[in-house]
Amino acid sequence: MKLSSAALAAAALPAAQAWGGFGHITVAYLASSLVSPPTATYFQTLLRNSSTDYLAGVATWADSLRYSKYYRFTSTFHFIDAKDNPPHSCSVDLARDCKATGCVVSALANYTTRLLDPTLPPSERAVAAKFVIHFVGDIHQPLHAEDVARGGNGIQVRFDGVQLNLHHVWDSSIAEKLVGGGVRRQPYAQARAWADGLVREIQGGRWNESSRGWLGGVDVGDPEGTALGWARESNALVCSHVLPEGPEAIVGQELGRTEYYDKAAPVVELAIAKAGYRLAAWLDMIVARIQSQDAGMGDL
Numbered sequence: 001m002k003l004s005s006a007a008l009a010a011a012a013l014p015a016a017q018a019w020g021g022f023g024h025i026t027v028a029y030l031a032s033s034l035v036s037p038p039t040a041t042y043f044q045t046l047l048r049n050s051s052t053d054y055l056a057g058v059a060t061w062a063d064s065l066r067y068s069k070y071y072r073f074t075s076t077f078h079f080i081d082a083k084d085n086p087p088h089s090c091s092v093d094l095a096r097d098c099k100a101t102g103c104v105v106s107a108l109a110n111y112t113t114r115l116l117d118p119t120l121p122p123s124e125r126a127v128a129a130k131f132v133i134h135f136v137g138d139i140h141q142p143l144h145a146e147d148v149a150r151g152g153n154g155i156q157v158r159f160d161g162v163q164l165n166l167h168h169v170w171d172s173s174i175a176e177k178l179v180g181g182g183v184r185r186q187p188y189a190q191a192r193a194w195a196d197g198l199v200r201e202i203q204g205g206r207w208n209e210s211s212r213g214w215l216g217g218v219d220v221g222d223p224e225g226t227a228l229g230w231a232r233e234s235n236a237l238v239c240s241h242v243l244p245e246g247p248e249a250i251v252g253q254e255l256g257r258t259e260y261y262d263k264a265a266p267v268v269e270l271a272i273a274k275a276g277y278r279l280a281a282w283l284d285m286i287v288a289r290i291q292s293q294d295a296g297m298g299d300l
């Protein structure tokens with residue numbers, strides 16, 4: 001079959017463009033709807049953007065650094081290569097899986113700590129904020145917490161007739177199909193609409209009760225432990241939903257018009273919702289801590 005040029009362009013997209021941009025922007029809009037007013041003010045000031053897009057506008061910045069010499073050292077910060085054995089066993093072990101050059105768990109911990117460091121200049125804390133916003137998204141994508149075939153980049157599948165790699169399917173294709181298209185033309189408008197729907201589910205809808213449980217184990221005093229918990233949750237989905245029959249069985253399979261998609265779509269939706277909800281809570285905790293540090297200093 002002759003692939004359309006659009007299909008070829010999609011297949012050639014940079015492999016690790018996590019959540020395809022669209023997911024990251026949705027997570028950021030969701031968080032900006034859920035943060036407390038002092039948190040919004042704090043980050044609007046730090047990021048020098050007083051619009052409602054202050055988080056969404058920087059959500060994909062960390063992916064744009066791929067070709068930047070200065071930030072080349074961040075290239076392994078977007079994922080953790082869990083060397084487990086899906087679908088038989090899934091696990092994340094920091095000592096085994098975090099590269100010497102860093103991983104999403106160590107990076108999220110590092111940039112959270114830097115955001116809390118009052119001795120760093122605002123420009124450095126703004127950089128830290130942009131990394132935190134991005135990595136909370138990345139860590140919720142199951143294939144960013146898996147080593148097999150470079151996080152699925154090396155596994156070719158089909159999605160609605162188009163040849164793609166499995167990583168791209170989980171970054172972008174499932175989410176784009178879920179919202180019904182139009183993402184390529186208007187990513188920000190579509191992301192905001194999706195985020196608004198997820199906010200309604202969290203505030204009174206399907207997740208009204210369960211969403212509080214999403215903050216179990218979340219402790220800004222232990223950013224590494226918190227991030228590791230999130231990575232383990234994502235990684236477990238590799239066994240249950242990403243590679244339920246293992247990495248060999250999925251090669252060449254059509255995933256879009258099948259039961260695979262029907263099972264995967266709610267998982268992606270929940271992962272995006274949790275990421276946005278947790279990002280909001282994380283930013284709230286950071287600002288509460290900074291403001292209590294400031295209050296403490298005032299007492300001296």
Ligand SMILES: *[C@@H]1O[C@H](CO)[C@@H](O)[C@H](O)[C@H]1NC(C)=O
Binds near residue numbers: 050054056057
């Ligand atoms: C705020 O961010 C949005 C989204 O990136 C951008 O369009 C807008 O120009 C920014 N505003 C300022 C003042 O930088």
Ligand SMILES: *[C@@H]1O[C@H](CO)[C@@H](O)[C@H](O)[C@H]1NC(C)=O
Binds near residue numbers: 102106107110111
């Ligand atoms: C923490 O972030 C700083 C600033 O980007 C970077 O120089 C340093 O290597 C990072 N450390 C870790 C452990 O990721």
Ligand SMILES: *[C@@H]1O[C@H](CO)[C@@H](O)[C@H](O)[C@H]1NC(C)=O
Binds near residue numbers: 203204
């Ligand atoms: C959401 O849950 C709270 C606490 O259990 C409850 O009081 C409230 O009525 C619920 N809201 C909706 C719209 O279901």
